[in-house]
Amino acid sequence: MVVVGRMKLGSQGLNVSRQGLGCMGMSMLYGPPKPEPDMINLIHHAIASGVTLFDTSDMYGPHTNEILLGKALQGGVREKVEVATKFGINLDGGNFEIRGEPAYVRAACEGSLKRLGIDCIDLYYQHRIDTRVPIEVTIGELKKLVQEGKIKYIGLSEASASTIRRAHAVHPITAVQLEWSLWSRDVEEDVIPTCRELGIGIVAYSPLGRGFFSSGPKLAETLTDYDFRKMVPRFQPENLAQNALIFERVNEMANRKGCTTSQLALAWLHHQGPDVCPIPGTTKVENFDQNIGALSVKLTREEMTELESYAAADAVKGDRYASTAGTWRESETPPLASWKGE
Known part of the structure; x- marks a missing residue:
């Protein structure tokens, strides 16, 4: 039995399991939605195994993933977990x-x-x-929600180092969620050092390269029309052959390590x-069991x-998204002085 254990996430008092569970694929983007009873069973199994951090978003579905997680948390389960959700992508x-x-932030939270x-x-x-709204304005509304007891801790996802600094000056940021894996390491240059300087926890999404480090290049052959990875450059034929070499080398080491x-x-x-x-x-x-075995x-x-x-930057072929729009590289917002209200 693997002992998952606990960790401090950030500097404001949040404690979570050392590994969380991303819930997006249960409802969208990685094929059609999965059967609700099976997903609730999986969530309950995760809790029984010691995983307590569950990650969702209002855009997953949209909305249906939060509803699913909410159902799974009924019956006295809520007190055993830490719920992380997100706002900001309106579908x-x-x-x-x-x-x-601000008005959208508050409505999304409610x-x-x-x-x-x-x-x-x-x-x-x-x-x-939102590059149209000074980050200070958005965080200012989140700060009010903390004061009202509607949220405990504030996080950012896909934010640049400068955006993180500006946000943290308004209210302490507890965690930054970013794509970090063996083949997505650009955040190591500036974003991660900034988080560590400010005492901000790091939550790594797509840590398995969107399934690549689970299934290897054969994954591309199994993707359905409902799976957005069909459009991801790294899974395209012109890039996959080179990326397959990365998987082979990682697999060789895994075999040596057992x-x-x-x-x-x-x-x-x-x-x-x-x-x-x-x-x-x-x-x-x-x-899931295999993942916590890590x-x-x-x-x-x-x-x-x-x-x-094995996965040096020049060895990985293709971008991590079909478009770079919406990643930390495009997260700069206007100065606060430019804000004229909603």
């Missing part, structure tokens, strides 16, 4: 819009509380940064420091360096 009406104005069936969100992230490639990729992140919490997603109990994999500094050499 209502079929349009894609990033929003961060909607998430209702769908989750809870009276306070443990960790509330701005999912993407673990799976996914466990090795997750262990690499766990060894980055006690402030890092990966949130791999899955829809299968057996995959906590038992020990790596030497030499093995870490070897792993990193």
Whole structure:
């Protein structure tokens, strides 16, 4: 039995399991929605296994993932977990819009509380940064929600170092969620050092390279028309052959270590420091069990360096998104003095 254990996330008092569970794939983007009873069973299994941090968003579905998690938390389960959800990507009406104005922040929070069936969100992230609204304005409204007891801690997702600093000056940021894995390491240059300087926890999403380090290049052959990874450059044929070499090398080391490639990729992140919490997603109990097994994999500094050499920046072919819009590289907002109100 793997002991998941607990960790401090950030400097404001939030404690979570050392590994969380990303819930997005249960409801959207990675194929059609999965059967609700199976997903509730998976969430309950995760809690019984010691995982307590559950990551969702109002855009997953949209809305249906929060409803699903809310159902799973009924019956006295709520007190055992930390709920993290997000706002900022508005898909209502079929349009894609990033929003961060105060009225929208408040309305989004109220909607998430209702769908989750809870009276306070443990960790509330701005999912993407609205570049039309000064970050100070958005965080200012979140600060009010903290004061009102509707959220406990504030987080940012896909935010640049300068955006993080500006936000943190208004109210302490507890966690920054970012894509970090063996083949997505650009955040190591500036974003992660900034988080560490400010005492902000790091939550790594897509820690398995959107399933690549679980299934390898064969994953591309199984993607349905409902799966957005069909559009991700790294999974395109012109890039996949080169990226397959990365998987082969990681797989070779995993065989030597007596673990799976996914466990090795997750262990690499766990060894980055006690402030890092990966949130791999899955829809299968057996995959979940395999993922938490990563906590038992020990790596030497030499093995870490070897792993990193396999997936050096020049070895990875293709961007991590079909478009870079909405990532931390495009998260700068106007100065506060320019804000004229909603």
